[in-house]
Amino acid sequence: MGALCNHDKLSSFTSAHDRRFSKHVHDNVHGNIYLDPLFMKFIDTEEFQRLRDLKQLGVAHMVYPGAVHSRFEHSLGVYWLAGEAVQKLQAYQGLELEIDPFDIQTVKLAGLLHDVGHGPFSHTFEHAFLPQVLNGSKWSHEEMSLKMIDHIVDEHNIEIDSESLKKTKEMVVASSEYASSESMKEKRFLYDIVANGQNGIDVDKFDYIVRDSRACGLGCNFEFRRLLETMRVIDDEICYRAKEYLTIHKLFATRADLHRTVYMHAKVKAIELMVIDALLKANDHLKISSYIDQPAEYWKLDDSILKTIETAPDQELKESRDLILRIRRRDLYQFCNEFSVPKDRLEHFKDITPQDIICSQKNSSITLKEDDVSVSNVRINLTRGRNNPLESIKFFKDFESDEKFPIQDDRISHLLPACYEDRIVRVYSKKPELVEAVSEAFENFQLKTYRMKAQVHDTPEKKKRRR
Template sequence: MTSVWPVADDPRAKLFNDQVHGYIKVNGLCVSLMDTPQFQRLRDLKQLGTLYYVFPGASHNRFEHSLGVSFLSGQTVERFRQQQPELELTQRDARLLSAAGLLHDLGHGPFSHVFEHEFMPRVAAARGYGSSDAPAYHHEDMSLRMVEYMVDDNNIDLEKDDMRFIQQLIVGAKETHMGSRVDSRGYLYEIVANGRNCIDVDKFDYLARDMLNLFGLRKVFDFSRLTMFNRVIDNEICYHTSVNLDIYDMFQQRYQMHKQIYNHRKGKAVEFMICDAMLLADKELGICAATQTPQEFQFLTDHIVHSIEASKTDSLADARALLKRMRRRELYEFIDEYLLPPDLMSRIPRFTAEELATQTSLDGVTLDPEDIIVSDGRLNYNFKDRNPVDNVSFYASSDLNSKFHIPKEEVSLLFPEKFEERIIRVYSRNKSLKVHAAIQHAFRTYIRQFSTTLPPPSPSSKVFGQKITEHVLSSKKKVVRKLPVLPETSSEHDTKDSSSTSPASKRLKSAPESKDTQ
């Protein structure tokens, strides 16, 4: 950040007070991009989607995250300019990198990843993949289309080559658009979205911002060392050997956030309910159809839920009822989960609710596939089953121009041997406890086809809790408490104080008398 304000050569620049980065400067180009309907739309997209229904602190939006990524992108280029003048970077490069960071999330739909990974695939499965009724959708591709539409719709003064450069920076492309200028500066494509090893400023910001909003802790993840101890060597962003552990810690923090927060059981239940509601309302509201053009897509936000709830048409009655059920916290029930051992990760195929419904019934319950949700997900270090640090180059203080790799065994023996895990979960749309038990039975019957040893049911499952309660109740025996039979006493004793024959009285009587000290 400049020490002089305002900046004479950039009169449109503004200062913003960001909760993560403090006061940040936003250059004039980014201000002109921000002051558009397409970018302001990000105020209406929760950064963590449905998790706001679980964590009250998860109220931040993609608007402020995009500001943070923009700031870190420009800051990275400015630091390279100062520390490595031989790179011949310019202020124009910094402005374009800031713009790419600002616009990288323009293509997200309602509730972010819910729209991309749940809603659109289910639409495609129902209507046919690749059909005109189910167009292919990826938020990165939509971001590129939104950039073009934004520039044209708001008459922003941006050259076509610069716009193309921004688009490529968003997706981390390495292809040439300006001849040798891009070929010799491939490292610029590793700043916003790093396809080489997944270390990028997008990740720096969302991890720090999510942890601050969820836990109120600013230093749980501190990326400052990673941004200070890096330099460009042979067209690649490399890191000092002293931050090796920090890099592993970043990927571990990301894994833990996915494990404990981003894939929270209740959050996923809300996600499935909102997805179902949008599917029920799709034909009436044209949700899927809006992805075909940026002009329509710009109006898709999290407020789609309010549009459904405020509707009066009979065709949306089921969608309204489902959202009312969600508001009343009558969520889809988590039934069970299975963390697959490494030897089974590739052996057990992805299966459907229809396949579970055909398993052996329990207590005569016939399962309806519509009652079952199967969630099959993988958690990793952001590089599938590989170690992303294997693709990170390091340098030492003794030679700032030589890069090398460091095997994880030379850093610590406590790093994971496996870098990916697969978890299968099942949920129930039906509220019946008998259906819950039948779904769990079907799930475990299916898994036993591949493994004879299964862990106990998840303690978080209501089915598990119900079985524990039933076990405790059945193990309790009814015991008739008998009163002791007192010996018969003579009438002369009836007039005496009953306390005289108590054990306490006997002990007092047998105790030696205390002497008066006075």
């Protein structure tokens, strides 16, 4: 791993801000993005270029045709916004905060590399596929990003000082369980720019909210530039002008709307469930899960794994191929019914399983099997579970004030939400002919378990039954 002396470090920092040595690309969200030489060394590697083959929204493009943007362009966007954020703080409070070129470089590098360890199909691979094949052991794309960063530096002999590399990696995992509060004592506010574990306001969200909304043809009235222009560090914490309270609320509300209308769309989830099943059936033969053990192998894993399965002649992959063919022909798992978990049951609610549904079957000529049913347990919140993320944010009155304070919702508007999380259970039938049986079993489950009237949503099959 290369190391630079202090003189070389200073030279590299100085040249990094000279655009004569930079390349630029035109981004459809942020305009011209300038890429300094050090960052190009990371970008021009097969490990980073892999991000071009990871769709930012997984399989959502099969419902929203425009959602074909990649983690590559998102990573460039986060790199650019991370630089803008720290440079604005330097311009407004540089002497006070002692922000130096070293800080700017590490924050930008963290923005660039924050997703380099991401798996295929958005979060489906990490949260739905791997838990079923790893027997309870945990794996996260944040931790994989750290391994990939080290691998890139070593494999491509990138000259970067060890302290800069260490800080970059700490910033990448700042919002995860791998973060160490010990390492973040100095200039703590820098760690909240890319991945904010304190309150969820970070440039990662700024980029994907605007980018995803645009790609899906949805409106977005969240103005992240207002926050970039008005944020201020008080007592080592990024704070926001009090009058921007509703701007911040729009950030979280827009994110929740994207979850409801795009990320958790009923048909998107149906396709995800089929992709998961296809990967599970192919795993023994292709050893897909083994890719996560070594960065040298992991970079070869991307969304193209579906095409590999689809075109392989191996008999062992026939079941997986058949599932992918069903997706291509729009023969999807059939949505049967859903219900929203009541507010008073959210705290102790446990995910519903296919076993729960089939055990609730009554008086049917068809006996359901666990493999006939698929369940999607959807969670939509404002980033802090059932808690209000705005309670973790500090505000200031105006730029002459050095006092920071929280703001309660009821001081702003009585129209703001009283509950901050939705849990929705959706049930799907894997076979069209079983929709009616699965729907009835799900209604029985609701009545038996929650002692409430089942919240029935009409499906074509239910309408036929009432005729």
